[in-house]
Amino acid sequence: MASSLSFNALAVILALTLAAGVAGTLGGIVCENLDRDSCAFAVSSSGKRCVLEKQVKRSGEETYTCRRSGIEAGGLRDYIETDQCIKSCGVDRRTLGISSDALLEPRFAYQLCSSKCYGSCPNIVDLYFNLAAGEGVFLPQLCEAEREDTRRGMAEVRSSGMVAPGPIIYPVKFMAAPAMSPY
Numbered sequence: 001m002a003s004s005l006s007f008n009a010l011a012v013i014l015a016l017t018l019a020a021g022v023a024g025t026l027g028g029i030v031c032e033n034l035d036r037d038s039c040a041f042a043v044s045s046s047g048k049r050c051v052l053e054k055q056v057k058r059s060g061e062e063t064y065t066c067r068r069s070g071i072e073a074g075g076l077r078d079y080i081e082t083d084q085c086i087k088s089c090g091v092d093r094r095t096l097g098i099s100s101d102a103l104l105e106p107r108f109a110y111q112l113c114s115s116k117c118y119g120s121c122p123n124i125v126d127l128y129f130n131l132a133a134g135e136g137v138f139l140p141q142l143c144e145a146e147r148e149d150t151r152r153g154m155a156e157v158r159s160s161g162m163v164a165p166g167p168i169i170y171p172v173k174f175m176a177a178p179a180m181s182p183y
Contacts, residue, residue: 028078031068039066040095041081041124043073049127052096069098074126085121088114100131103142113143 028045042050049071055063073079086093090111091102102108111117118125125139132139 029080031066034066034080036064036066037093038080039064040093041086041091041127042066043076043079043123044068045078047073047075047077049073049098051098052094054096071098071127071130073123074130076123076126079123081121081123085117085124089117089121089124091124098127098131100128100135103128103132103135103137109142109146113146118143 029042029050031039031042031044031048031050034042034050036052039050039052044050046068048068050066051069053065053067055065057063081091081093088111090108103112112125112128129139132142
C-alpha cells in the first residue's frame with residue numbers, strides 16, 4: 001500500500017512539473033519574454049504570432065528582440081513550435097520577421113508541402129497558408145503543383161503575381177507564366 005501511495009504522489013509531482021514546463025509562466029507565453037531561439041513560429045497567449053526582430057546599435061552591435069505581431073494564429077494560443085516541425089518544414093527558429101518570400105524557394109516549398117510538414121505541423125502550415133493567400137496563392141494548389149512538378153509549382157507562384165519576371169512599370173494582372181524557367 002505504501003508503494004502505491006508513493007507511486008501516486010510521484011505521478012502528481014510529475015504531472016505538475018510537466019504542466020509548469022508547458023505553461024512557462026502563469027500568464028502564458030509573452031512574446032517579449034522569449035529568447036532568440038524560441039521566438040519565431042511561437043504563438044502568444046493572446047493568439048498573436050511572435051516575430052524576431054534585429055536592431056543594430058550605433059556601436060554596430062546587433063541585438064535581437066522577440067515581439068508580438070498583429071497576425072492571428074488561427075485559434076492557437078500559448079504555443080512554441082516543436083523541433084520536429086521546424087526541421088520537417090525547413091524553417092529556422094532564427095527567422096527574422098514574417099514573409100512570404102520563402103514560398104519562392106523550390107526547396108522550401110518542397111519541404112512545406114511534404115507529408116511530414118503539411119500533414120503534421122498545422123501551426124507552420126497555417127502561417128504560410130495565410131501568407132500565400134495574402135499574395136493571391138492558394139497553398140493547397142501550390143502544394144499539389146509542387147507534388148506533380150517542382151518547376152510547375154514555382155511557375156504558378158510566379159504567374160500569380162508574387163514575383164515579376166523582370167522590371168515592370170505597370171502591373172499586369174493576367175500575365176502568363178514565363179516560357180523559360182530559371183530552375
